[in-house]
Amino acid sequence: MSEKGDKAAPEGGQQVEEELLYDYENLLERAWERIPQEVVASSERFEVPQVDVLYEGKSTILRNFVDIVQRINRMDHLEQIYKFLLKELGTAGVIDGRRLVMNSVIPEEKIGEKIKDYVETYVLCSECGRPDTRLEKEGRVLMLVCTACGARRPVRVKKGRTTQEEKGVIKVGDIMEVTVQSVGRQGDGMVRMGKYLMFIPGCGRGEKVKVKVESVKGNIIIARPVE
Ligand SMILES: [Zn+2]
Incomplete structure (x- = not known):
């Protein structure tokens, strides 16, 4: 029996199959390692909810305040977020239904920025970037x-x-x-x-x-x- 003859034997075939399987797993592992973690996280990156602002005379109304709080899973911290926003924006205000009514004129971008700050500090996981x-x-x-x-x-x-x-x-x-x-x-x-x-x-x-x-x-x- 020659070496070549042995390779054609069933045991040889099985070995080739195992090697292929090993290669495949190896390949998957290497492919996974090569994906930068940021890419993995950003593929489902959480979008901070947009603010919906309305101005009425000298007051600023954040119309979707409660919706934003719901979207970031912080209904149990509604009061805290309310206080955080007023303090950061340097204004007084009240929650009126689902809206936050503030007693001064505040630029929309500034409100959005403060909500983003809150989400980054108190909501998003720094490891996986998710809001859960x-x-x-x-x-x-x-x-x-x-x-x-x-x-x-x-x-x-x-x-x-x-x-x-x-x-x-x-x-x-x-x-x-x-x-x-x-x-x-x-x-x-x-x-x-x-x-x-x-x-x-x-x-x-x-x-x-x-x-x-x-x-x-x-x-x-x-x-x-x-x-
Ligand atoms: Zn996480």
Whole structure:
């Protein structure tokens, strides 16, 4: 029997099939890896609802206020959004049915901008870009929890306008309250926060601790408990 004869045998055929299958899986995996994450997220990017504004004398009426709140899944925070908008726009106003009536003339673009700010800060998941999130208190820290991908991040209220890169970024010196989710091989407490993995030496699973960030290297954070 020659080598060539063996290849024609059933076992040989099966092997070729397995190789093909392996190649196919490999190909899929590589193709998936090559798609930048932004593209995956943007293919179903959430559009912030457009404002529908009407001016009546000296008042500005946001006609679709309640509709916008519904679209961003925040009916449980209607009051908070109402206060946020009035404060940010520096005006007084009342909710009238589904409308928000403000007692001064405010440019439509400015209202749209503030709603976009709210959505980016309090609604959109910074990992997958979806609005399927809820707000949760973790100690004194308000967390944005994504029901689509499971990511958690602390809500960072903007002081003025910030760039895309600054959002959801954790820096050395930041103080936050966290709940230790697991314990690593070295015995350090670990907390997963969006793209970050935080290590807290000397903390056990389930422990709620206030920590100060000591170092940030890529996605790895070392933090220590503080009083
Ligand atoms: Zn997500």
